[in-house]
Amino acid sequence: MDDFVAWFQHNGGVLDTSMMGITDFPGSGRGAVALQDIPENHTIFTLPRSLTLSTQTSTLPSAFGFEAWRKHKLNKGWVGLILCMMWEEAQGNQGKWITYLASLPTQFDTPIFWSDEELQELQGTTVVDKIGRVEAERDYHEKLAPAIKTRPDLFPFDQIDPWYTLHRYHITGSRILSRSFNVERWEGEVEQDAEHDTRANTSIGSAMDIDDSVGEAVDEENSERDSDDEEVEDALDIAMVPMADILNARYDSVNAKLFYEKHHLHMVTTKPIKAGEQIFNTYGDLPNSDLLRRYGHVDLVPCPHLKGALGNPQDVVEIRADLVINAVCGDVSNDETHRERIDWWLDEGGDDVFIIDADPIFPEALTSFIRLLLLTQEEWEKTREKRRPPKAKLDLQVSLLLRRIFEKRLSSYQSLDLEVDVKLLAFGSFTLNKKHAIIVRLGEKQILAGALETLRLMDAALSDAGNNGSKGKRRVASGGTTGEGKSKRARH
Ligand SMILES: C[S@@+](CC[C@H](N)C(=O)[O-])C[C@H]1O[C@@H](n2cnc3c(N)ncnc32)[C@H](O)[C@@H]1O
Numbered sequence: 001m002d003d004f005v006a007w008f009q010h011n012g013g014v015l016d017t018s019m020m021g022i023t024d025f026p027g028s029g030r031g032a033v034a035l036q037d038i039p040e041n042h043t044i045f046t047l048p049r050s051l052t053l054s055t056q057t058s059t060l061p062s063a064f065g066f067e068a069w070r071k072h073k074l075n076k077g078w079v080g081l082i083l084c085m086m087w088e089e090a091q092g093n094q095g096k097w098i099t100y101l102a103s104l105p106t107q108f109d110t111p112i113f114w115s116d117e118e119l120q121e122l123q124g125t126t127v128v129d130k131i132g133r134v135e136a137e138r139d140y141h142e143k144l145a146p147a148i149k150t151r152p153d154l155f156p157f158d159q160i161d162p163w164y165t166l167h168r169y170h171i172t173g174s175r176i177l178s179r180s181f182n183v184e185r186w187e188g189e190v191e192q193d194a195e196h197d198t199r200a201n202t203s204i205g206s207a208m209d210i211d212d213s214v215g216e217a218v219d220e221e222n223s224e225r226d227s228d229d230e231e232v233e234d235a236l237d238i239a240m241v242p243m244a245d246i247l248n249a250r251y252d253s254v255n256a257k258l259f260y261e262k263h264h265l266h267m268v269t270t271k272p273i274k275a276g277e278q279i280f281n282t283y284g285d286l287p288n289s290d291l292l293r294r295y296g297h298v299d300l301v302p303c304p305h306l307k308g309a310l311g312n313p314q315d316v317v318e319i320r321a322d323l324v325i326n327a328v329c330g331d332v333s334n335d336e337t338h339r340e341r342i343d344w345w346l347d348e349g350g351d352d353v354f355i356i357d358a359d360p361i362f363p364e365a366l367t368s369f370i371r372l373l374l375l376t377q378e379e380w381e382k383t384r385e386k387r388r389p390p391k392a393k394l395d396l397q398v399s400l401l402l403r404r405i406f407e408k409r410l411s412s413y414q415s416l417d418l419e420v421d422v423k424l425l426a427f428g429s430f431t432l433n434k435k436h437a438i439i440v441r442l443g444e445k446q447i448l449a450g451a452l453e454t455l456r457l458m459d460a461a462l463s464d465a466g467n468n469g470s471k472g473k474r475r476v477a478s479g480g481t482t483g484e485g486k487s488k489r490a491r492h
Contacts, residue, residue: 046265052242056185058087060087086169111293121441127292148160251314291312297436316447324405351369403452413445416445
């Protein structure tokens with residue numbers, strides 16, 4: 001670490017060594033610690049943009065030729081930055097970032113490195129479909145490997161192994177996944193290939209956002225990015241930011257953020273921090289499925305939705321539209337009338353994945369989608385004519401279908417029984433990967449158990465409404481109460 005700090009300072013970085021130290025935190029690797037009480041709004045370090053490592057600051061794209069860079073599609077997604085980082089590392093002591101790169105890990109706990117047996121433990125969770133190994137390897141074989149073959153002067157044959165292997169490619173990709181920042185260019189900054197599409201094709205997104213110090217501070221919710229945002233991220237903006245990537249993160253614990261100006265980036269405290277406390281950045285307070293996939297760890301804090309037991313309040317369950325269709329339509333899910341409705345729903349911008357979270361509210365879109373599938377032919381024709389999806393009203397029929405959907409979703413996990421996982425975690429002994437897999441799947445199953453309990457309470461309310469003589473007329477409106485409720489989503 002001493003080498004790294006000396007390198008940082010030698011290259012224009014300024015670290016307030018009276019305030020911030022770097023130390024090991026058991027279970028989290030290196031992190032930053034407050035050496036004395038730090039007030040809010042204090043700059044703990046600053047670095048010039050030129051010290052960040054990106055396709056803008058590495059000299060490889062210009063040495064390779066911008067035209068050829070684009071021809072090999074190295075300007076799209078992360079493959080260009082991966083190649084720059086591999087190349088910088090292969091330069092040995094000649095490379096500007098060699099001391100920084102040498103300080104980065106070469107081993108990761110992320111599922112992309114897991115065995116098939118370990119991945120089996122994640123079955124049913126949101127992680128499985130998002131690992132992106134196949135897509136990443138396609139980029140390696142179709143873009144990176146052909147590109148380096150064309151320039152033996154830049155990538156000498158005897159350097160291919162060890163510097164440009166598929167294994168190195170995965171390590172470098174994982175460094176980006178867990179440590180990169182989205183550093184927007186300063187307005188008016190010249191782009192080296194501005195006229196070309198530089199959108200990231202990511203199944204993976206940069207690890208952290210930073211704030212524009214002259215703009216409004218971005219509040220936490222707005223700074224969280226979902227997978228849609230990841231897809232439109234500009235590859236030119238993704239950068240490795242030495243020193244800033246030493247900060248760990250924990251749910252609801254952020255006390256420092258990275259801000260940018262035209263020539264410099266600053267890590268500034270956003271709260272007072274006591275001597276001895278950890279200095280935390282934010283990774284966006286993600287669900288454990290995303291934390292595991294991108295960073296290789298999970299967050300466990302006391303959760304209100306678990307009556308104070310440990311979990312991640314941000315956990316979610318994704319329910320794909322095809323599961324809903326199958327639960328509602330069964331064997332006839334592929335017939336003409338359903339196909340027509342599903343195509344219309346998607347054309348109108350409807351969701352194809354519904355997110356259930358710990359909030360005691362179901363997504364309105366899920367109820368609306370179920371109702372769309374249940375419409376009579378006449379009602380469907382009217383709906384299509386008006387171009388308005390059905391209202392998200394809950395009745396016993398919809399409630400029954402929701403139950404079927406949640407139960408089907410529950411059955412997709414490696415082990416169905418919640419209690420088995422709770423006991424495993426309390427008394428079992430296993431590898432870190434298996435422990436993480438159990439935590440992720442248990443968190444998702446607990447959300448589904450909560451959703452089923454909500455349905456039970458709603459069914460009781462619906463039956464009461466029926467018994468009060470309004471059967472067939474009054475429905476439980478979104479909001480979980482009878483009658484005229486106008487809220488758009490159904491409550492727990
Ligand atoms: C941006 S780096 C932070 C520096 C890192 N600890 C190191 O030693 O280089 C992100 C990585 O730190 C670790 N990490 C960060 N926050 C953590 C936490 N709350 N619990 C466990 N590990 C954490 C994870 O391995 C993650 O991939």
